[in-house]
Amino acid sequence: MKITIEKRANKDGDKQSLRLVYWYGSHTDENGKIKHKRKLEQLDQFFYIDPKTKPEKQHNKETMQLVEAIKAKRLAEAAAGKHGFVDSTKAAASFWRFFDDVMETKNTATGKSNYSVWQGCRIHLKRYHPDENLTFEQLTPEWLDGARHFFENKAKTKSANAISKATASSYFNKLRAVVNAAYAKGIINRNPLAQVKSIKSESTERTYLTIEEVRELVKADCRYDVLKRTFLFSCLTGLRWSDINKLDWSDVSQLDGVQRITFNQQKTKTLQYLDITEQAFKLMGEPENQGRVFQGLKYSSWMNVELLRWCMAAGISKHVTFHSGRHTFAVSLLSRGVDIYTVSKLLGHSEVKTTQIYADIIDAVRKEAMHKIPDIGL
Template structure:
């Protein structure tokens, strides 16, 4: 960090007010332009613009000496952590290295799901700001605003789609956690987040099917039998498309007369044990020793379209995606009194608060049911 003396002329142009300018690093804005971080301190001192008399010249000389003394004092204070600065060795600490240290503490057996979010955030941060030499001196409110804007408006998935609002919020919360940790450890003396808004996560509508609608699908023909079996399997097990798609017969066993799936979740990379019902097992087809269970299942626009056609043929007007099977499973269990902790475990969620979103659906259904009570004439 450096400090300079800045002179500003008054309206008449005969005097110049003096202030100190604190320069502490730079950042690249959303337009790719390099901007400097700086703070100003107004001093109650002035100079004559064109000193003519001896007293005016003497005034200028003494004032400059005084301001230089104040500047030297401020440099000492900045080095000792006053005025919102910390020592230069801490400010020059690597943001990304500190981020990685915190991220690795999340890499536990019970926190793999959360760890994958940290990894996703790290990837997106690097796309926005590739320079690994980023220091905490450069992590300013302006830089954080740029990150927030990138997550909300520019960050893309592998398939080139914009990330969801919920994902943007989750990623920015990871950045906030790192900055807060740096503040708690004294790496920075002032928290830049005080001037930065967070990203509010918008709850998205979760389409699910009622048991009557699932039964209607069972009775309705589907062009692709493997799609029909796989989707109904998701409704009965809560498995994601990615886990159903890669499910192998080697991951299927039997324990005490019950069929069990033992697999690593594709999304969270955590080991999952799931006991399934007999009717779910029947949807898997002829048992084999190994090989994909749902052979021929592919993620394609044609299959997605056929899923909608199948639902329409069954009299279902909802916009159904494959993930609706997972939602159907969760809502079905919760509406039948299964506790939220158990449902969370069955879904493979790393945090119960993720499952709470389904509980909110149940609450809205109950409220809607209460309003259907007919008028009794009171």
């Protein structure tokens, strides 16, 4: 921040009133013109414009010393965080550089999934504000509101579809984390987020199957054998379609008599070790030295339709997707008393809170179980 002394002549033209001008940043308006941000402080002091007598000259000298002292005091106060100003050097710092510094702290072996969300946030935020010279001076409540609106209404996926409400909420939370970090470090003296609403994430229904329904699927015929085997494999292992699709026989080994899969998760890029059951291994078919395990598996609308047709043949009316197999695996373990930390590790989640999305499902399962207690005749 910069402070200057400004003199303004009176109507008679013999004296000048004095005031301090606080300069704390600038921005470019919609017409491309630079607009300076400033604040004025009127001082109860004056100068003689053309001092003739010795007392008038002495007055001007003492007044200037006093005003310079006030200016120095105000600069010290601003540096200490008073008056709502920030250090001009800090405020002029690059927002993108600070964002990247914060983002890189999330690039850990256990946080790849979270890191990818940070990367997605940066890509979309750059579309909202492409200017590489963005500084913290420009991070006003209005700017943040604009970013919020962009995430909610304008951000698109690679396929030109609007990003989901949950993704918009996650991206905006990353931006909030950067602003809060800047506030904590004293880069900004007032947190503009106090005036900006967050994006509430809508909870989406997660379709899962009961073990009884999975057993009915085992009995029912499916047009594509590879689809039947891979979906059941997902129910027994919790693997995503992308990880099952690229699973290679070279990823399979045996440890202490148990079949183990060692692979890099397609979504999070983290190394995963997964010991599987004999029935899951049976679904993989005849063991080979190398090559894709589930050959012929292709993601297509026809496969999705056949999955629903297969479920209907098994008497299941739920809207089942391939990802329902992963949900089935998680709910099956949690409802049988496996702790959430273990389930989180088996699913390959980088944070336990991601696994907690199944908490409501488990509560519903328990509630339903309680109502199955038979009438005892009271």
